[in-house]
Amino acid sequence: MTQAQLVPWRRAAQSASFVAFATLAVWVGRGAATSARNLLLAYFAVDPLVLIGTLVAAHVLVTVSLFALLTVVASVLFGRLFCGWLCPFGSLHTLALAWARRGRRRRLPDNASSVRRSKYFGLLVLLAAATLGVNLFGVFDPLSLLYRSLVGGLLPALGLAADASSGAVFDADPTLLDWHLTAWSEPVYGAVHEGLFAGRHYALAGGFVLLALVLVLLVVNVRWPRWWCRAVCPLGALLGLLARRPLLYLAQRDADCSGCGLCTIDCPGAAQPDKPGDWLARECFGCLNCVASCHKDALAFDWRSPRWIAAMRRARVTAAAASPASVAPATVASPVNLARRGVLASLAGGLVGAVAARTSPQARGLVFEPTLIRPPGARAEPEFLARCVRCGACIQACPTAALHPAWDEAGLEGVWTPVLVARVGYCEFNCTRCGEACPTGAIELLTREAKQRLHIGLAVIDTARCLPFAFERDCIVCEEHCPTPKKAIYFVPTDVRTRDGTTRILRQPRVDPDLCIGCGACETKCPYRDRAAIRVVSANEARNPANKPFLSGLGGLGG
Amino acid sequence: MQTRRQFISAVAAAAGAAGAASVLGCNSPLAALSPAPGAPGASASTGSVADAALELSIARANPQVEGLDMQRLATRLTESALLGLGGMQRFVSRGSVVWIKPNIGWNRAPELAANTNPDVVATLVRLCFEAGAAKVKVGDHTCHESRQTYVTSGIAAAAEKLGATVIHLDESRFREVKLGGERLQLWPLAPEIIEADLVINVPVVKHHSLTQTSLCMKNYMGVVGKRPAWHQDMETCLVDITRYMKPRLCVLDAVRLLTANGPTGGDVGDVRMAYTVAAGTDIVGLDAFGGSLLGHDPATMPILRRAVSNKLGQLDWKKLRQREDTVTL
Numbered sequence: 001m002t003q004a005q006l007v008p009w010r011r012a013a014q015s016a017s018f019v020a021f022a023t024l025a026v027w028v029g030r031g032a033a034t035s036a037r038n039l040l041l042a043y044f045a046v047d048p049l050v051l052i053g054t055l056v057a058a059h060v061l062v063t064v065s066l067f068a069l070l071t072v073v074a075s076v077l078f079g080r081l082f083c084g085w086l087c088p089f090g091s092l093h094t095l096a097l098a099w100a101r102r103g104r105r106r107r108l109p110d111n112a113s114s115v116r117r118s119k120y121f122g123l124l125v126l127l128a129a130a131t132l133g134v135n136l137f138g139v140f141d142p143l144s145l146l147y148r149s150l151v152g153g154l155l156p157a158l159g160l161a162a163d164a165s166s167g168a169v170f171d172a173d174p175t176l177l178d179w180h181l182t183a184w185s186e187p188v189y190g191a192v193h194e195g196l197f198a199g200r201h202y203a204l205a206g207g208f209v210l211l212a213l214v215l216v217l218l219v220v221n222v223r224w225p226r227w228w229c230r231a232v233c234p235l236g237a238l239l240g241l242l243a244r245r246p247l248l249y250l251a252q253r254d255a256d257c258s259g260c261g262l263c264t265i266d267c268p269g270a271a272q273p274d275k276p277g278d279w280l281a282r283e284c285f286g287c288l289n290c291v292a293s294c295h296k297d298a299l300a301f302d303w304r305s306p307r308w309i310a311a312m313r314r315a316r317v318t319a320a321a322a323s324p325a326s327v328a329p330a331t332v333a334s335p336v337n338l339a340r341r342g343v344l345a346s347l348a349g350g351l352v353g354a355v356a357a358r359t360s361p362q363a364r365g366l367v368f369e370p371t372l373i374r375p376p377g378a379r380a381e382p383e384f385l386a387r388c389v390r391c392g393a394c395i396q397a398c399p400t401a402a403l404h405p406a407w408d409e410a411g412l413e414g415v416w417t418p419v420l421v422a423r424v425g426y427c428e429f430n431c432t433r434c435g436e437a438c439p440t441g442a443i444e445l446l447t448r449e450a451k452q453r454l455h456i457g458l459a460v461i462d463t464a465r466c467l468p469f470a471f472e473r474d475c476i477v478c479e480e481h482c483p484t485p486k487k488a489i490y491f492v493p494t495d496v497r498t499r500d501g502t503t504r505i506l507r508q509p510r511v512d513p514d515l516c517i518g519c520g521a522c523e524t525k526c527p528y529r530d531r532a533a534i535r536v537v538s539a540n541e542a543r544n545p546a547n548k549p550f551l552s553g554l555g556g557l558g559g
Numbered sequence: 560m561q562t563r564r565q566f567i568s569a570v571a572a573a574a575g576a577a578g579a580a581s582v583l584g585c586n587s588p589l590a591a592l593s594p595a596p597g598a599p600g601a602s603a604s605t606g607s608v609a610d611a612a613l614e615l616s617i618a619r620a621n622p623q624v625e626g627l628d629m630q631r632l633a634t635r636l637t638e639s640a641l642l643g644l645g646g647m648q649r650f651v652s653r654g655s656v657v658w659i660k661p662n663i664g665w666n667r668a669p670e671l672a673a674n675t676n677p678d679v680v681a682t683l684v685r686l687c688f689e690a691g692a693a694k695v696k697v698g699d700h701t702c703h704e705s706r707q708t709y710v711t712s713g714i715a716a717a718a719e720k721l722g723a724t725v726i727h728l729d730e731s732r733f734r735e736v737k738l739g740g741e742r743l744q745l746w747p748l749a750p751e752i753i754e755a756d757l758v759i760n761v762p763v764v765k766h767h768s769l770t771q772t773s774l775c776m777k778n779y780m781g782v783v784g785k786r787p788a789w790h791q792d793m794e795t796c797l798v799d800i801t802r803y804m805k806p807r808l809c810v811l812d813a814v815r816l817l818t819a820n821g822p823t824g825g826d827v828g829d830v831r832m833a834y835t836v837a838a839g840t841d842i843v844g845l846d847a848f849g850g851s852l853l854g855h856d857p858a859t860m861p862i863l864r865r866a867v868s869n870k871l872g873q874l875d876w877k878k879l880r881q882r883e884d885t886v887t888l
Contacts, residue, residue, distance in 0.1 A: 474769065
């Protein structure tokens with residue numbers, strides 16, 4: 001098989017990788033969290049950004065991330081094959097680019113070298129910030145970004161489309177003679193609803209932004225091909241740094257080259273396959289487009305011998321031996337060419353940004369945000385932010401739609417980390433799926449018993465709204481749904497003077513702070529549909545001793 | 560006023576009873592049944608097993624043995640209770656669609672008695688098929704997250720094993736129905752339930768923090784949407800839905816009772832074993848019996864008093880035509 005014939009295989013690998021990745025997005029939501037976690041972990045485990053980010057920012061070695069060393073070694077040896085063959089986000093870009101070009105073979109613009117270099121500067125900014133504990137690798141990591149956009153943006157959008165279209169048919173109930181359209185639409189909807197969305201009606205805060213962002217990045221390919229991969233991606237930058245002198249190199253046979261430039265028309269990385277001796281190993285994705293497009297067979301990938309073998313060979317070759325027809329960009333390794341000024345500016349920028357992110361009163365630990373309620377098993381906030389890669393796996397795994405990507409609850413640093421929004425969904429008592437899904441241990445996997453005792457927040461009654469306090473009516477829905485066996489919500493039967501002068505006994509609810517775990521079932525089920533009359537706040541969360549207003553053991557049923 | 564279907568069922572049941580009597584033998588499981596001596600209102604024909612006109616059939620057990628096979632006991636209790644009413648064929652006609660409506664509200668294991676016993680439900684599924692039902696559906700509108708709840712309660716697995724179609728109810732698919740009640744005029748209901756030929760209401764007997772008890776009438780809440788508002792006037796709303804549903808067969812699961820911290824429960828210390836299953840055609844009387852198991856005087860249960868004044872049934876369950884059987888393993 002010639003190298004050109006490998007191109008369809010490369011496309012197949014890209015497609016398979018994307019399909020596998022998207023399948024995991026769905027699987028994690030279907031309750032197969034443990035097994036899906038293992039498969040999803042495979043992606044995040046081989047991602048060196050996850051390894052570096054958690055190591056530098058959180059000072060922890062996420063053991064499974066040691067597999068990322070495989071990617072590191074592979075990139076050193078073979079270059080950025082990950083970008084060209086395996087990256088699911090890269091697969092989307094390839095598809096978008098192919099669609100944008102639609103048979104027209106305009107030359108893909110060579111990026112100015114400044115564009116190429118910007119991703120390295122970006123990587124340095126992230127590294128610098130990580131040294132101070134601010135881990136934003138997950139925001140820019142292509143795997144996190146894509147996963148987050150799929151589960152936070154695309155799946156909810158598809159879910160809405162399915163719900164709305166089938167709901168419209170159901171409500172209108174069109175019939176043809178005696179046959180109802182719903183006889184066909186309902187089973188189809190049921191299959192999609194169960195299979196794709198695990199029976200959930202997605203309603204995620206911020207979903208539109210996530211979807212729009214990834215669509216914009218894909219549409220940019222129309223004007224600047226694989227701009228993300230060339231100019232922004234920190235994983236591409238890291239692999240590019242590693243691909244200084246890969247063993248696999250592009251052998252350019254200058255003697256056969258006719259100078260047509262077809263090879264560079266199709267080069268997604270602008271790696272300069274048409275410039276003999278000046279092929280940029282750090283920018284090459286190994287996609288083989290150049291090899292396949294050359295009519296003169298002037299291009300092929302070849303193995304470079306390690307230096308000591310090449311030296312031995314050169315010593316054996318006599319002066320009269322023919323010099324190789326191909327020009328290997330061998331002796332000088334592909335330079336990155338970052339100006340020292342730029343490097344220093346990037347590092348400084350990262351440090352300053354990290355410090356600035358931590359100057360808010362919340363980040364300094366003076367006050368805490370009541371709406372920042374983390375999933376059960378979440379570590380203390382600084383370590384949580386340092387470990388979380390904002391992938392959204394926990395959000396997808398949550399069966400009750402309790403977790404949502406944060407917007408301003410955790411500051412700029414915490415955008416897209418998971419928070420509990422009890423108004424929309426509560427933390428199911430017997431469930432630990434978020435901990436099962438988390439690839440970095442930002443959410444620890446607890447035993448069910450430990451989770452059921454863990455306080456993640458506190459329910460607080462709004463007596464201006466609560467029916468038995470404010471409106472002379474019984475309700476008790478909050479107490480009814482409270483899952484704690486000893487009942488964190490209890491009633492005080494209270495004599496209430498009503499408007500007509502009579503006295504009624506109403507069951508007024510109270511919360512026992514020693515028993516309340518902050519799951520939010522009460523807030524979700526409260527009959528109010530605007531703001532609930534009982535709301536969960538972050539006070540009393542076990543992971544933050546500074547956020548505890550109570551002296552334990554006083555009052556209520558607690559001991 | 561009997562419908563044609565009820566008449567045919569009664570005739571078929573009588574014929575079936577005669578046939579059952581003729582196959583009674585020592586090896587038959589039916590031999591384990593014996594009418595409790597001196598049971599009030601017991602059928603005069605103590606020799607025959609079934610009497611089609613009974614309104615209440617109670618099956619009890621007093622197991623002394625530790626390490627009891629609870630599954631077998633719950634199954635036998637359910638069989639006995641139904642047989643005492645004349646068998647499932649009294650209610651299920653050949654080719655009909657039955658919806659078994661247990662209590663599957665809460666994400667709790669069966670031992671916590673917050674949901675209906677899965678073996679009671681499974682037995683009812685089997686009996687329906689044996690009586691000739693074409694399709695048996697099992698489902699409830701859960702309070703906790705439905706997929707985990709169906710699994711933890713054990714009901715989905717037990718019912719599916721016997722061929723039932725287990726269905727999750729989606730409130731977005733409920734349709735507004737004219738209830739024509741005192742409080743509820745137009746209310747969203749689950750269409751698949753009310754379209755079934757027969758709805759078997761099978762709750763677990765338990766304490767409820769608002770209504771003191773959760774029994775058959777309360778169990779109808781799983782059929783409706785927009786439930787939170789009901790808590791402000793539960794009595795009237797339950798009477799309205801009960802009147803609309805026209806109950807024909809209700810089965811009380813009193814194998815385990817949840818005596819406190821209901822309806823959600825969660826502490827096995829609140830569970831008391833009662834080893835009883837009761838089936839009946841008078842929902843008010845059956846609920847009165849269930850209330851008595853929890854230690855209440857039915858005359859003090861406001862929902863039942865309201866039901867009686869709306870002519871939904873008889874409060875004094877002892878006056879119903881009934882039988883009581885003891886089941887031994």
